[in-house]
Amino acid sequence: xxxxxxxxxxxxxxxxxxxxxxxxxxxxxxxxxxxxxxxxxxxxxxxxxxxxxxxxxxxxxxxxxxxxxxxxxxxxxxxxxxxxxxxxxxxxxxxxxxxxxxxxxxxxxxxxxxxxxxxxxxxxxxxxxxxxxxxxxxxxxxxxxxxxxxxxxxxxxxxxxxxxxxxxxxxxxxxxxxxxxxxxxxxxxxxxxxxxxxxxxxxxxxxxxxxxxxxxxxxxxxxxxxxxxxxxxxxxxxxxxxxxxxxxxxxxxxxxxxxxxxxxxxxxxxxxxxxxxxxxxxxxxxxxxxxxxxxxxxxxxxxxxxx
Amino acid sequence: xxxxxxxxxxxxxxxxxxxxxxxxxxxxxxxxxxxxxxxxxxxxxxxxxxxxxxxxxxxxxxxxxxxxxxxxxxxxxxxxxxxxxxxxxxxxxxxxxxxxxxxxxxxxxxxxxxxxxxxxxxxxxxxxxxxxxxxxxxxxxxxxxxxxxxxxxxxxxxxxxxxxxxxxxxxxxxxxxxxxxxxxxxxxxxxxxxxxxxxxxxxxxxxxxxxxxxxxxxxxxxxxxxxxxxxxxxxxxxxxxxxxxxxxxxxxxxxxxxxxxxxxxxxxxxxxxxxxxxxxxxxxxxxxxxxxxxxxxxxxxxxxxxxxxxxxxxxxxxxxxxxxxxxxxxxxxxxxxxxxxxxxxxxxxxxxxxxxxxxxxxxxxxxxxxxxxxxxxxxxxxxxxxxxxxxxxxxxxxxxxxxxxxxxxxxxxxxxxxxxxxxxxxxxxxxxxxxxxxxxxxxxxxxxxxxxxxxxxxxxxxxxxxxxxxxxxxxxxxxxxxxxxxxxxxxxxxxxxxxxxxxxxxxxxxxxxxxxxxxxxxxxxxxxxxxxxxxxxxxxxxxxxxxxxxxxxxxxxxxxxxxxxxxxxxxxxxxxxxxxxxxxxxxxxxxxxxxxxxxxxxxxxxxxxxxxxxxxxxxxxxxxxxxxx
Numbered sequence: 018x019x020x021x022x023x024x025x026x027x028x029x030x031x032x033x034x035x036x037x038x039x040x041x042x043x044x045x046x047x048x049x050x051x052x053x054x055x056x057x058x059x060x061x062x063x064x065x066x067x068x069x070x071x072x073x074x075x076x077x078x079x080x081x082x083x084x085x086x087x088x089x090x091x092x093x094x095x096x097x098x099x100x101x102x103x104x105x106x107x108x109x110x111x112x113x114x115x116x117x118x119x120x121x122x123x124x125x126x127x128x129x130x131x132x133x134x135x136x137x138x139x140x141x142x143x144x145x146x147x148x149x150x151x152x153x154x155x156x157x158x159x160x161x162x163x164x165x166x167x168x169x170x171x172x173x174x175x176x177x178x179x180x181x182x183x184x185x186x187x188x189x190x191x192x193x194x195x196x197x198x199x200x201x202x203x204x205x206x207x208x209x210x211x212x213x214x215x216x217x218x219x220x221x222x223x224x225x226x227x228x229x230x231x232x233x234x235x236x237x238x239x240x241x242x243x244x245x246x247x248x249x250x251x252x253x254x255x256x257x258x259x260x261x262x263x264x265x266x267x268x269x270x271x272x273x274x275x276x277x278x279x280x281x282x283x284x285x286x287x288x289x290x291x292x293x294x295x296x297x298x299x300x301x302x303x304x305x306x307x308x309x310x311x312x313x314x315x316x317x318x319x320x321x322x323x324x
Numbered sequence: 325x326x327x328x329x330x331x332x333x334x335x336x337x338x339x340x341x342x343x344x345x346x347x348x349x350x351x352x353x354x355x356x357x358x359x360x361x362x363x364x365x366x367x368x369x370x371x372x373x374x375x376x377x378x379x380x381x382x383x384x385x386x387x388x389x390x391x392x393x394x395x396x397x398x399x400x401x402x403x404x405x406x407x408x409x410x411x412x413x414x415x416x417x418x419x420x421x422x423x424x425x426x427x428x429x430x431x432x433x434x435x436x437x438x439x440x441x442x443x444x445x446x447x448x449x450x451x452x453x454x455x456x457x458x459x460x461x462x463x464x465x466x467x468x469x470x471x472x473x474x475x476x477x478x479x480x481x482x483x484x485x486x487x488x489x490x491x492x493x494x495x496x497x498x499x500x501x502x503x504x505x506x507x508x509x510x511x512x513x514x515x516x517x518x519x520x521x522x523x524x525x526x527x528x529x530x531x532x533x534x535x536x537x538x539x540x541x542x543x544x545x546x547x548x549x550x551x552x553x554x555x556x557x558x559x560x561x562x563x564x565x566x567x568x569x570x571x572x573x574x575x576x577x578x579x580x581x582x583x584x585x586x587x588x589x590x591x592x593x594x595x596x597x598x599x600x601x602x603x604x605x606x607x608x609x610x611x612x613x614x615x616x617x618x619x620x621x622x623x624x625x626x627x628x629x630x631x632x633x634x635x636x637x638x639x640x641x642x643x644x645x646x647x648x649x650x651x652x653x654x655x656x657x658x659x660x661x662x663x664x665x666x667x668x669x670x671x672x673x674x675x676x677x678x679x680x681x682x683x684x685x686x687x688x689x690x691x692x693x694x695x696x697x698x699x700x701x702x703x704x705x706x707x708x709x710x711x712x713x714x715x716x717x718x719x720x721x722x723x724x725x726x727x728x729x730x731x732x733x734x735x736x737x738x739x740x741x742x743x744x745x746x747x748x749x750x751x752x753x754x755x756x757x758x759x760x761x762x763x764x765x766x767x768x769x770x771x772x773x774x775x776x777x778x779x780x781x782x783x784x785x786x787x788x789x790x791x792x793x794x795x796x797x798x799x800x801x802x803x804x805x806x807x808x809x810x811x812x813x814x815x816x817x818x819x820x821x822x823x824x825x826x827x828x829x830x831x832x833x834x835x836x837x838x839x840x841x842x843x844x845x846x847x848x849x850x851x852x853x854x855x856x857x858x859x860x861x862x863x864x865x866x867x868x869x870x871x872x873x874x875x876x877x878x879x880x881x882x883x884x885x886x887x888x889x890x891x892x893x894x895x896x897x898x899x900x901x902x903x904x905x906x907x908x909x910x911x912x913x914x915x916x917x918x919x920x921x922x923x924x925x926x927x928x929x930x931x932x933x934x935x936x937x938x939x940x941x942x943x944x945x946x947x948x949x950x951x952x953x
Contacts, residue, residue, distance in 0.1 A: 075918075
């Protein structure tokens with residue numbers, strides 16, 4: 018599909034260039050990884066304290082750490098009719114803190130990503146004259162506004178998609194397979210489309226978020242099909258990452274705590290780099306669909322010249 | 325510690341006691357005198373001819389019943405079950421109690437049975453039925469023209485018409501599929517001085533005498549059939565129909581099924597030293613599940629046969645109803661059981677094989693071929709004696725096959741054991757204090773009924789097994805099965821048989837959990853000055869192991885009889901590092917295990933590992949939802 022230069026002269030090349038930029042500038046993934054790590058640690062601290070308290074009551078912490086969730090949590094169904102020990106009450110309080118910090122972490126992660134995404138895209142675009150800090154200052158505001166709009170789009174379009182998928186007349190085991198796949202596919206398209214919209218702001222040096230969304234909707238017809246295929250492919254890669262990465266993160270026995278932490282942080286960093294790659298590819302798609310505006314950008318010229 | 329919100333008021337307790345007394349449920353005081361006489365395997369025998377009309381979903385039947393009075397009393401009346409009348413109209417007691425649904429399947433079409441004629445055989449006098457046989461009752465009294473003395477036999481003839489309902493509660497039709505159970509005029513049981521005259525309730529199952537059955541089913545030739553017993557032959561009729569004959573011996577009932585689209589798989593199985601012919605009938609669309617069913621059938625026949633005596637009949641038929649007849653699934657009849665598939669997860673790669681729903685239902689229903697199909701307790705009056713037993717057998721077998729901690733779910737990131745599932749069911753239903761031996765119709769809801777008789781029932785037996793050990797308790801239950809096979813035991817009979825086999829008085833157990841409302845609840849108290857205290861919070865005085873762990877790495881195990889409210893354990897000069905009550909988790913009836921252990925200095929590694937798992941989860945989640953667009 019992407020090897021049809023006659024039909025799509027720049028799409029495949031631009032996407033490949035975007036991906037190469039993500040490979041070359043892999044340290045940019047740290048900008049996506051570090052907030053994730055800090056927020057995760059903040060939420061994990063109360064869980065450590067809960068585990069410590071629960072550990073005084075026997076094997077429960079170890080069983081939970083081994084992933085034996087259902088068998089262990091069922092024991093907590095007895096709590097409603099007995100006064101729980103103080104350690105359990107303490108663990109419960111810690112769990113509430115962890116959940117609260119998790120909820121705040123989601124908000125903080127979203128905020129951090131939207132503030133940093135412009136800087137990351139700016140650096141990915143290849144302009145060496147622009148430092149990460151200056152790109153951050155240039156794009157933090159517009160990208161934050163874009164993030165808010167993107168959230169609205171995801172909530173509205175995502176809900177609509179979920180409802181439509183749920184209404185599909187498919188029953189039985191086929192339903193359990195087809196409906197989640199369709200739902201995931203829909204979110205993959207939505208995410209890819211929003212990434213291209215975000216990237217187009219940097220590609221065109223245009224901070225208007227609404228306009229970027231509109232531009233992404235009106236992608237040239239010749240690009241739509243390869244873009245959709247690309248987004249679905251990226252969605253599949255993301256799903257594989259979540260499945261394999263999640264399995265890998267819990268595959269190491271809890272007793273080997275240091276090894277488990279190391280493996281899991283490698284997985285998390287891989288996830289951050291995957292996002293970096295997606296942004297690089299989105300930048301490529303945005304460039305492939307851009308007109309004369311792009312040519313006037315010095316950053317774009319250098320970006321193109323570099324390769 | 326008392327459970328004030330569970331404690332009955334004196335008035336409620338008095339009313340309940342009165343109800344139990346009136347209902348004839350055995351109490352702790354009602355000691356069994358042991359099995360009277362020899363095995364009662366030939367009390368009520370039937371020769372039934374039935375014709376199925378697939379269009380009207382009606383049965384035209386006639387039967388010849390031979391009944392021997394098994395008691396020492398002279399009988400002046402008979403009682404008959406007319407089960408299908410439960411579905412006659414929305415106003416029936418059964419449908420009112422059930423809310424018009426059973427296990428999530430709703431009643432859609434009526435069912436009924438009308439007895440056109442009932443008479444003593446060979447030209448004898450006609451017997452009087454209420455409303456001329458066209459009654460709304462599910463249990464009817466029939467006066468006898470002449471008293472029937474102890475050991476005497478009479479023969480009856482009946483003709484009848486039955487309308488099958490759209491299947492939602494075990495029996496009926498779905499399109500051209502038929503599962504025909506509880507379908508013919510059937511004698512009730514006279515036992516321990518009275519007839520089982522209780523109408524059929526929504527939570528109730530069945531109770532019948534043993535006998536021999538000859539069944540002849542006439543239906544269109546395109547139908548594939550299965551039935552209780554062994555197929556005797558098939559004849560083609562002049563009108564294009566066929567008649568299929570079956571014979572079942574020493575059974576309490578017959579059921580049959582017919583469907584043109586069945587795929588039949590026959591397999592001869594060697595299990596527990598016995599050869600059994602197994603016939604699996606399933607929809608062609610589910611043929612891929614056949615080997616899973618057959619493996620479960622083989623495992624069940626072998627395990628149960630080894631534990632409690634070999635499967636005593638030559639054939640077992642296992643029926644998988646089609647998808648639109650789910651209400652027919654999960655039911656036991658003598659030598660025939662209905663099971664099911666994994667439903668919506670069937671065939672899902674990576675998921676289906678880790679969900680043991682198919683195996684669970686299959687081995688549960690086959691467990692019923694021992695309890696109650698051989699040891700025929702009254703399923704309505706004391707349902708735990710069959711459902712609790714079947715679930716106990718299921719728990720043991722699935723645990724052995726797949727591991728106790730993953731015998732329900734065995735998925736990459738989720739596992740669940742059957743015992744824990746039952747503990748969760750009992751806990752969530754709040755039935756810890758429900759006596760096991762109470763009539764099905766007295767439970768508040770189908771859920772509390774199921775949670776008690778299945779869940780608490782199996783947990784009670786597992787707890788006894790934990791106390792006496794697998795081998796000893798298995799032998800004790802085998803003894804119970806041997807003594808009461810082809811008879812009608814009660815909970816008191818079970819108590820006496822187990823006590824005899826174990827050489828232990830089990831009144832404390834039965835008075836606490838079977839007839840009473842006690843719960844098992846122990847906890848660890850304080851650890852101070854080289855001494856640890858464990859406490860009995862619940863009323864049940866259950867013998868329990870207590871383990872003391874010392875700082876030097878050694879440990880000491882003690883058995884506490886639980887008679888006192890607390891027990892102080894001295895470290896004998898050693899520093900105590902921890903205390904655990906029931907450290908092997910053998911008392912599955914323990915309602916709260918979260919306070920059964922206390923460690924002075926718990927290791928940090930599990931807490932670190934748990935925090936690390938959480939960190940992994942949070943980081944994944946943040947990547948998923950915090951970096952959109």
